[in-house]
Amino acid sequence: MGYMSLVFVNVVLPILILMAIGALFQRRFHFQLTPISKLLTSCFMPAAVFLNIYEAQFDMQLLAQLVFYLLLFTGSTMALGQLLAKVLKLKRGEGAALKNSISLMNSGNYGLPVSQLIFSANPLGVSVQIIVLVFQNLLTYTYGLYNLLSATKSIVDIGKSLVKLPIVHALLAGIVFQAFAWPIPGFVLVPLEQLANGFVALALFLLGAQLAGIRLRSFHRAIAWSLLGRLVAGPAFALLFIFTLGIEGVVAQSLFIASSFPTSRNTATLALEHEVEPELHAQIVLYSTLLSCVTATAVIHLASVLF
Structure with missing residues (x-):
């Protein structure tokens, strides 16, 4: 079985199955999604982020080597998102979706399984x-x-909202x-592990469940640019800075x-929580996840050739 089949069967397909279950149950029972979103972002997500940071084993020498790269790579994707949002003259919420979709990757339930699959014989790749x-x-x-809060709030209100967020408290606690x-x-x-x-x-x-009510025949122009930025420009920036x-x-x-990797699913979760273009965010996550089974496979093959 080739790389493409392995990535699809072991990573993309399980993700799609869980999403399909959510869509089917939503069509059958018509859940109120906002309370579920609040439960996720106020309880389950903080527990996951806290343990993720708390249990990570850092190699300080490796960390020092990677910090500069990550700053350059992230800065370039952020700059690209800001530029595209201005050039396309998107509304604030649409601009937030575009900027986040390019900069924020699904490094968790997509990235870790891919890395564990590829670097099963070399733990350094997984550590990276x-x-x-x-x-x-x-x-x-x-x-x-x-980006999400600035679409609807002032800078002062954003600061107040960030301070109150459970996820921010979990991040700080995990670091400490x-x-x-x-x-x-x-x-x-x-109980933290169970959550x-x-x-x-x-x-x-x-x-x-979010996607169940979306008419996918409406393809927003921001989606195409987000896919190009995340799945094409992202690897191009990475290659430039690696060399x-x-x-x-x-x-x-590994880098x-x-x-x-496709757009982080958390962008859709947070967008629903704060009611900032949730349908657009969800569509971007869906399309980037589907398309990444092709683009990520190409990058994996190219990485084995170049390095």
Whole structure:
């Protein structure tokens, strides 16, 4: 079985099945999605983010090597999103969807399985992906949230909203607990793990439920540009900075492959939570996930040839 089949069967297909279940149940029972979204972003998501950061094992030398690359790569995708939003003269909510879709990658339930599949014999490749994942979490709940909230709120209101968000508290707590290596009692850790384990399934179920009411025959122009920015320009930027910084071997492979992942599903979850173009966000996640089974496969093959 080739790369394309492996990636599709082991990563993309399970994601699509969970989304399909959400769509089917939504059509059958007509759930109120806003309360589910609030439950996800206020309970399940903070638990997952906290444990993700708390349990990550960082190699400080590797981390130092990657920080500059990640700043360059992220800065370039953010700049591209800002430029396209201005050139296309999109509304604020549509611009937020475009900018987030290019900068925020699905490094969790898509990226980690892909890396574990490819680098099963070399843990360094997976370690690189974990660092990218943590960085993407930080970016999602800072820059990503700012883009969403700025579509409907002033800077002062944005600051107040960010301070109140459970996900921000979880991020800060995870960083502090990780930095000081504070142990977590078992009676606290077990429910946190159970909530975190349920996060991916509930997030994909919710995304499928969102898509159930969307008329996919309406193809917003921002979707095409977001797909080009995330799945084409992203790997191109990565290749440029990898060669410029002289990164080689497994680290270069892992970074290049990580740049090809589709738009983060969290963009759709957060958009629904804050009621900022939720349908557009959900469509972008769906299309980028489907198309990535082709583009990511091409990048994986190219990475094996170049590095």
